[in-house]
Amino acid sequence: MTIHGRAHLVGAYEHPTRKAPDKSVAQLHAESAAGALADAGLTKDDVDGYFCAGDAPGLGPLAMADYLNLRLRHLDSTDIGGASYIAHVAHAAQAIAMGRCNVALITLAGRPRSAGHSGTAARPVIADAPDSPWETPFGPTTVNLYAMCARRHMHEFATTAEQLAWIKVAASHHAQHNPDAMLRDVVTVEDVLASPMVADPLHRLDCCVVSDGGGALVVARPEIARSLRRPLIRVMGAGEAHKGQGGGEVDLTYSAARVSGPAAFAEAGVTPADIKYASVYDSFTITVLMQLEDLGFCGKGQGGRFVADGNLISGTGRLPVNTDGGGLCNNHPANRGGITKVIEAVRQLRGEAHPAVQVRNCDLAVATGIGGLLGSRHGAATLILGRE
Numbered sequence: 001m002t003i004h005g006r007a008h009l010v011g012a013y014e015h016p017t018r019k020a021p022d023k024s025v026a027q028l029h030a031e032s033a034a035g036a037l038a039d040a041g042l043t044k045d046d047v048d049g050y051f052c053a054g055d056a057p058g059l060g061p062l063a064m065a066d067y068l069n070l071r072l073r074h075l076d077s078t079d080i081g082g083a084s085y086i087a088h089v090a091h092a093a094q095a096i097a098m099g100r101c102n103v104a105l106i107t108l109a110g111r112p113r114s115a116g117h118s119g120t121a122a123r124p125v126i127a128d129a130p131d132s133p134w135e136t137p138f139g140p141t142t143v144n145l146y147a148m149c150a151r152r153h154m155h156e157f158a159t160t161a162e163q164l165a166w167i168k169v170a171a172s173h174h175a176q177h178n179p180d181a182m183l184r185d186v187v188t189v190e191d192v193l194a195s196p197m198v199a200d201p202l203h204r205l206d207c208c209v210v211s212d213g214g215g216a217l218v219v220a221r222p223e224i225a226r227s228l229r230r231p232l233i234r235v236m237g238a239g240e241a242h243k244g245q246g247g248g249e250v251d252l253t254y255s256a257a258r259v260s261g262p263a264a265f266a267e268a269g270v271t272p273a274d275i276k277y278a279s280v281y282d283s284f285t286i287t288v289l290m291q292l293e294d295l296g297f298c299g300k301g302q303g304g305r306f307v308a309d310g311n312l313i314s315g316t317g318r319l320p321v322n323t324d325g326g327g328l329c330n331n332h333p334a335n336r337g338g339i340t341k342v343i344e345a346v347r348q349l350r351g352e353a354h355p356a357v358q359v360r361n362c363d364l365a366v367a368t369g370i371g372g373l374l375g376s377r378h379g380a381a382t383l384i385l386g387r388e
């Protein structure tokens with residue numbers, strides 16, 4: 001069974017807060033849910049399917065469904081880190097196609113900024129993870145695990161720090177038009193290279209921000225979608241994949257998007273050349289570069305040249321990427337922040353992005369994310385969306 005054309009994205013909402021010391025995570029979920037349902041022209045009484053990752057407060061979706069006062073026929077707490085919410089859209093479409101629900105609500109929220117989280121903090125011991133006893137004594141941080149991938153990519157393919165910096169430059173060009181973005185100043189390649197080194201070769205400006213916030217999506221059966229007065233955004237294809245440590249032979253230069261991407265394009269019946277806009281999970285600049293290669297926008301090892309010289313900037317570049325400013329400049333409210341990737345893709349396909357970054361005739365978009373640790377074990381999810 002395919003999900004192609006079996007469900008539509010009818011509601012999307014990004015919480016405008018970037019710092020919420022006075023709100024609970026559950027409250028941010030609820031406010032995001034209300035925003036997405038209002039956007040769709042639906043109410044919580046229309047919802048019979050609910051999706052959120054396991055990091056939701058309480059017992060994940062069980063507690064949240066209760067808090068939101070939902071009456072459900074279908075729940076899903078798939079957790080593949082930053083890929084979770086991209087996978088949730090595909091899972092919602094699957095559930096709708098199988099008759100398990102008619103209207104699926106998807107919510108994400110987090111307060112890592114108020115909680116003082118940072119990618120430079122030593123990763124907590126995950127007591128029952130099989131690899132913890134070997135890795136934890138060395139104090140790995142999130143940033144340095146991604147830095148290893150960047151260094152390896154440079155070694156294998158002569159990728160440069162300047163090329164990586166262009167990814168932040170593009171994000172900043174877009175973020176200047178987003179009043180909610182955490183970082184709105186346009187930066188140059190020189191600014192990125194002059195910012196403090198966090199984990200060689202990644203500088204501070206190669207990293208995503210740490211923000212509070214949230215977002216929500218509503219996915220509905222096509223008949224319901226057609227009854228609402230919103231542009232029709234079709235789910236056309238999806239893919240998921242896992243990359244493990246391969247018995248110790250780890251090639252750090254590719255991500256699981258190498259599998260999830262082609263699967264999504266095949267189901268949608270389109271190719272990377274058809275895509276008008278790409279939302280690409282951007283925990284760090286290297287994350288974007290590797291996924292663009294893995295999705296097939298360029299060959300393996302050619303990502304540095306592909307992203308350089310403003311090629312990801314809307315209006316002038318060859319592939320507009322993350323036109324809201326992305327995680328690098330706009331927001332990154334949780335390590336499962338991929339929902340923002342879908343939200344900006346919906347804005348682009350509806351023609352509701354900021355006029356300065358809106359892609360002309362944007363009828364086909366990809367949203368892709370990875371969750372976990374890029375160099376080590378992680379998952380990927382890719383989604384192809386089209387305007388009807």
Ligand SMILES: CC(=O)SCCNC(=O)CCNC(=O)[C@H](O)C(C)(C)COP(=O)(O)OP(=O)(O)OC[C@H]1O[C@@H](n2cnc3c(N)ncnc32)[C@H](O)[C@@H]1OP(=O)(O)O
Nearest residue numbers: 081082118119120142204205207208209210283335371372
């Ligand atoms: C699957 C996944 O999602 S993995 C990704 C998980 N997320 C992460 O790992 C978070 C990565 N980012 C970080 O850890 C942090 O933002 C860091 C380490 C890059 C920077 O944190 P700090 O050094 O503590 O910076 P701090 O918050 O004190 O801010 C200092 C300055 O840097 C700026 N700044 C902070 N973060 C960033 C950033 N990512 N990019 C650019 N500027 C930044 C601040 O605006 C501030 O500027 P100002 O002095 O002009 O006011």
